Amino acid sequence: MRQYCNRCSYPQKTCVCKHVTKVTLPIEVVIIQHPKEAAHAKNTARLIGLSTAQARIVNAADTEQMAQLKACLQPYASILLYPNDGSEALEAVEKQTRARLQQLFVIDGSWKQAYGIVKQHTWLQSIPAYHFLHAPSTRYRIRHTDIEQGLSTLEASAYAMHCLYGIDTGPFIRLQAAMQDNWLGPSHHQRKTVK
Template sequence: MSRYCSQCGKSRKACICQWVVPLGNEIELIILQHTSEEHRPLGTARILNLSLNCCTCLIGEDFSNDALLNEYLADDHYQHFILYPSESSLCLSELANSSVTKHKKMRLILLDGTWKKAYKMWQLSTNLHCLPTVKLPEDLQGHYTIRKAPSENSLSTVEAGYYALSLLEPNKDFSPLLNVFEKMIEFQIAQMPPGVFEKNYLKGE
């Protein structure tokens, strides 16, 4: 028997499948995952991919010539947005209340990687540059306590997906996404020797 779960890809003792709840989302997510994140045990994109019925994950760094992504982008039945904060980005709370998305279905693209890797993906993937960029409200705080983040309001990919869908589909409950995330974190903290979490993460060392 394999040491790894065939569904979530994690080791069997760290398997998250028991907490995954199938969720229906109308706003389709496309996750562009940096190659360095694909086998990272603490990656959270897999939570979105396992839970949501409309979610696609593509692996790479330069997606300019990615056939499947370009096929998606060429489908004019959809409006495509990329979650990438910039001075010109529209906040998703404003987009949710506007008429921009009323006439077409919507796809939201997430970049899965560290800030440095996400920036490189953005620079290399020239097919993304024509897409309107959106951002989440700035007062959100991430809870990825077992992974270093550049700031308090840095969010994991699953948190970004959760908040985005909650803003765009306010009548649906996407909280099971965060429950899986929290269970994963609790397990990882439980595996650490006594005092390691407090020393290295709570104190920010």
């Protein structure tokens, strides 16, 4: 029987605990996770939770948790990382907006899954949406995507915190790298190229 680490929940052979550096964030990062992502051993959302106490993961299929999020929503103190026709560049967020923020919502899933979550939970559309204008190249190499500028959930969350508050993305990126270095899955899961 495979033994799992009690802290990081990865198998003990691929434990990442020694690579965790705790980061304090000025706002809460709420990751709304598609239920299929929760089952993926390669998902990066749980790495965010290991890195900071200011992050939480909500299962998009959990109607009670989603209802609680909706009930506590303060649209003018929240932003949604979700590129769409009306979204604005996160890199250009004004100082006044940053000062009033309390929550960053990030959707964890494929583009199709994220679209479905926003359509299903229409209240998310009341939150100002933002996209990246100058996203860094991904360093996430163990999941496939056809999106050239596609970042992992961890990379997107870390870069958002960097854009908003100058938070160092290093602890997050190093933890993701350690998880990938420990990955024991099949080689065909690796991306062909990573810039």
